Amino acid sequence: MFQTEFEFTLPCGYLDEDGTLHKEGVMRRATAADEIHPLKDPRVLKNEAYVLIILLSRVVTRLGGVASINPKVIEGLFATDLAFLQRLYNQINDIEDDAAPCPHCGRSGLAEGGQRLGEHVATPSLN
Template sequence: MFQTEYEFTLPMGYIDADGNLHRDGVMRLATGADEIVPLKDPRVQSNPAYLIVILLSRVVIRLGALEMINPKVIESLFAADLAYLQDLYNRINGNGTRSLKLVCPHCQQGIEVELDQPGES
């Protein structure tokens, strides 16, 4: 079966206005519109770095008990969590690396392991 949603746990977590910590969430695969529509947003046009904020607010579909994920939530994440989500986005949407460099814990030999892309088995 083709996987379109990916669970994650943020390294630090989002703290809402009431002080509640939200770490577990779900990100869905991006559509063409998810990558195109934010380019028309004036916040992105005036600051291209803001693109990832809009993009993540569209594809993160659950974060803890929050009812809505919007750009303000993504803006309020700790930098480590933002980097984590950006890396997850790149990996599940095929924009990241397809391999990991690992070291064998027994012989200390370096190896490179190919990763399956979403939809591969």
């Protein structure tokens, strides 16, 4: 079965305005529109690095109890979590080389059972 959504656990977590930490989330595979539409955004035209913020705000569909995932939420992530989500995005959308280690288990290439990277969920080790 073709998988379109991938659960994840952030290494640090998103700390909202009320002080609640949100770590569990879901990211979906990107569509062509997800990659094209951010390029027209004025924030991206001013700063190309902002494309990652907009792109992740489109494909992260759930993050703990956060009501709406938007660029402000993604901007509020710790750098560790932003890098984690970028690696996950690249893996589930087959952008990185298959030899890159999975952010969940650290294995390269295919996971146990022949799953592609990102198709299984495990809590990343903080050691």
